[in-house]
Amino acid sequence: MNDVQVLVRETKESLADYLPNLIAACDQVAEKFQTGQEDWVELFQAVLEGINWVTGAVQGIRNVESTTLLGLELERVIELLQEVQAAMTNRDYVLFCDLLQYELKTLLQAYSDQVQQEL
Numbered sequence: 001m002n003d004v005q006v007l008v009r010e011t012k013e014s015l016a017d018y019l020p021n022l023i024a025a026c027d028q029v030a031e032k033f034q035t036g037q038e039d040w041v042e043l044f045q046a047v048l049e050g051i052n053w054v055t056g057a058v059q060g061i062r063n064v065e066s067t068t069l070l071g072l073e074l075e076r077v078i079e080l081l082q083e084v085q086a087a088m089t090n091r092d093y094v095l096f097c098d099l100l101q102y103e104l105k106t107l108l109q110a111y112s113d114q115v116q117q118e119l
Contacts, residue, residue, distance in 0.1 A: 004064050011057050012069075012115055019112035022050045026105040030097040047100075051077060054111065071114045073107070080104050 001009070025047045032040035058072050080103055087096040 008061050008065055008068070009119075011061055012119055015054065015057055015115045016112065016119060018050070019054065019108055019115065022047065022054065023105050023108045023112065025050065026100045026108065030100045033093070034097060048081075051081070054108075058111075068118060069114060072111050076107055077104075080107065 025043060029040050029044045029047055032043060055074050055077055058069050058074060061069055080099060084096060084099050084104070087093070087099060
């Protein structure tokens with residue numbers, strides 16, 4: 001394997017290790033929010049930063065291997081984050097939690113599954 005292939009493989013391995021934690025954090029944010037724990041904000045910020053890292057890693061991999069991780073819908077992540085923002089703006093906290101626990105978590109699980117398949 002050349003250096004680029006090694007880097008791609010290592011990045012995929014990092015994604016495979018990280019995505020389950022990010023998925024769990026989606027539930028944790030919703031649970032903390034629903035139970036009034038103030039530290040949900042910090043955890044939500046960490047989730048957003050994690051999503052940013054994941055999407056950046058996927059884009060980076062695709063830039064060097066255009067035929068890999070094609071099933072990962074980066075546009076859908078952006079749409080979901082816009083829906084999350086709208087839910088918070090509209091103070092629709094049930095929708096906010098549902099988007100985290102069901103929509104975003106499901107999408108990230110699909111990412112995790114595909115990354116595992118390609119390893």
